[in-house]
Amino acid sequence: MHEHELSAVPREARALQGRRAGVVTRTLAAAVDAAVIAVTLLSLYLGYAGVLFLLDPRSFSFPDTQLFRSMLVAAGLMFVYLTAAWAVSGRTYGNLLMGLRVVGVYGGDVGWPRAALRAAAYIVFPIGLMWVAVDRRNRSLQDRVLATAVVYDWRARTRRPLTAG
Incomplete structure (x- = not known):
């Protein structure tokens, strides 16, 4: 890129483009994603309570939330959210805010099956993320097992058009 071209990527961040993300950035992205799920769950709960209130306002009480x-609902919602985000764009909302993308180790898309396996491993064993702090190549245990990587990527994904032949 030439100096006179405009870029949405800050000059200081350009050197990191394509490099693997560290534990702090990934943890911040995960915290944002957890907040997204928490807000979604709260919205679903309040929506459900609202429907119950509309159906029978005289005997309304807030529904019981069994831990x-x-x-289970939170884990299911997180699974769907992570799988869809990683398979479609390689990023969750937290990844987008932190300038991260989940890719295959050779830079390709993760795809639906690997995104689903990664989401399940992320939910069942979230402490695996902390392995990034000791791995020389900034890989979580999930990354090592599923051949994925989390890289800094501020650019919009561009799809190559299909060509004949």
Whole structure:
């Protein structure tokens, strides 16, 4: 890129483009994603309570939230959110804010099956993210097992058009 061209990527960040992200950036992205799920769950709960209130306002009381059931719903919602985000664009909302993208180790898309396996591993064993702090190549345990990487990537994804032949 020439100096006179405009770029959405700050000059200081350009050197990091394509490099693997560290534990701090990835943890911040995960915290944003957890907040997205928490807000979504709260919205679903309040929406459900609102429907119950509309159906029978005289005997309304807020629905009971059993911890185990709530955790299962949260895990299911997180699984769908992570799988869809990583398979479609390689980024969750937290990744987008932090300038990260999940890719295959050779830079390609993750795809639906690997995104689903990665999401499941992320939910079942979230402490695996901390392996990034000790790995020389900034890989989590999930990255090592599923051949993925989390890289700094501020650019919009461009799809190459299909060509004949």
